[in-house]
Amino acid sequence: MSGSDTTGRDPEGGSGGAASRVPLQVALNGGREAAEGAAVPMSPQDLARSAVASVAAGAREVLVHPRSPCGRESLSPRVVGPLLEALRGAGVSVPLSVPAAVAAEPDPAARQARVRSWEVLPDRGVVRFTDPGAEELGLALLARGVAVDAVVPLGGTAGPEPLGRFLAWAGPDHGRVRLAVELSEADPALVAGLCWLPPVEVVLFGREAAAWPVLRLAARCGAGARIGVGDVLVLPDGRPARSNADLVAAAVAEVEASRAARVAGAARATVGSR
Structure with a gap:
């Protein structure tokens, strides 16, 4: 799904079944604390093991929040x-994403300075367009050769300002900018208007109760999707997830089920039109 296509096409790419049709990113840790459960990896070694297992389960990208020893x-x-x-x-050979977030550095100028000081670069940097200095931070990442995921919330208490900021910015290189839409609920009306966006790729994701419904919506739209303990700690049936790989495996099954239902629906419509 790009800004010009919300009709449910199946993007191809990568290798490995349903996860390649709907690009799936795993959110390894997010803002979670160790006290939130054994499924949350904390140390670099645990994060690496979790990433390896998640990729084996079907993830095609990894989002990780770097943390100091404390x-x-x-x-x-x-x-x-x-x-x-x-x-x-x-x-881990799939693309790696790192958020350049307020939680890590509250001052906008300091965030830009940190990005410019990186010696080892991620493939993508995540910029929330609710944060001050988002536009300048995005340019700083692009100048380092790091692609940008521009996070924009939609629904709930989110107003139109973040999306308006993104549209006004739009990025100087659409090929290296992606729109990550955080949905408060899996409402198709929230994404229907994305068809008039600039020609950028779109990822849809939700948190907690919205995580699984939004993943299914992303699968129906053909958009990129995201899952992981950074977003949700339970499986679709409500059982606690044992790991990120557990969540990714469940997400692959959900994506495949959505795709199969879409294909079956299209077949019935074709037969009915004869």
């Missing part, structure tokens, strides 16, 4: 670099 989110090159190297050293 558990605080950090954009320091002394934290970001070793974590990325640990993931690559463990054999």
Whole structure:
């Protein structure tokens, strides 16, 4: 799904079944704390093991929040670099994303300085367009050769300002900018208007109760999707997830079920029109 296509096409690419038809990103840790359960990986070694298992289960991208030894989110090159190297050293070859977030560095100018100081670069940097200085931060990432995921919330209490900021910015290189839409609920009306966006790829995701319904909506739309303990700690049936790989495997099954239902529906419509 790009900004010009919300009709439910199946993007192809990668290798490996349903996860290749709907690009699936795993959110390894997010803002979770260790106290939230054993499924939350914290150390670089645990994150690397979780990433490897998630990719084996069907994830095609990895989103990771770097943390200092005391558990605080950090954009320091002394934290970001070793974590990325640990993931690559463990054999994770899919794209790696790192959020350049307020939680890691509240000051906009300092966030840009941190990005410019990175010695080991992620494939993508995540920028929330609710944050001050998002536009400048996105340009700083692009200048380093890092692609940008522009996060825009829709629904709930989210107003139109973040999407308006993204549209006004739009990025100088659509090929290296992607829109990550955080939905408060799986309402097709929230994404129907995305067809008039610039020609950028779109990822849909939700958190907690919205995570699984939004993933199914993404599968129906042919958009990129996201799952992982950074977003939700339970499986579709409400059971606690044992790991990120557990969530990814369930997501692949959900995506495949959505695709099969869509194909069956199209076949019935074709027969009915004869």
